Amino acid sequence: MTPKEVDRAFRGPDxxxxxxxxxxxxxxxxxxxxxxxxxxxxxxSEMERRALTVTESLAN
Structure with a gap:
């Protein structure tokens, strides 16, 4: 499996x-x-796919 396929399999449809x-x-x-x-x-990875970001204050 390629890394992309592994990511898709792990992420799943949910x-x-x-x-x-x-x-x-x-x-x-x-x-x-x-x-x-x-x-x-x-x-x-899913957030990047959707072009979502979180501010630094929330991420720390």
């Missing part, structure tokens, strides 16, 4: 069903709970 607001909230919570870097990377 990530695309989240609203932008819910995706950002999931990202913020994942950071605050110190969840796995891999999980956070999947969320970031």
């Amino acid at each position: 990530m695309r069903n989240l609203s932008d607001e819910m995706l950002i909230e999931a990202y913020e919570r994942a950071l605050s709970l110190n969840l796995s870097d891999d999980f956070i990377a999947v969320i970031q």
Whole structure:
């Protein structure tokens, strides 16, 4: 599998069903709970796909 295929398989269809607001909230919570870097990377990948950004104050 290519990296893109692995990303798609890991992300699955459910990530695309989240609203932008819910995706950002999931990202913020994942950071605050110190969840796995891999999980956070999947969320970031979806946010990049949607051209969403989070301000530094929220990300730290």
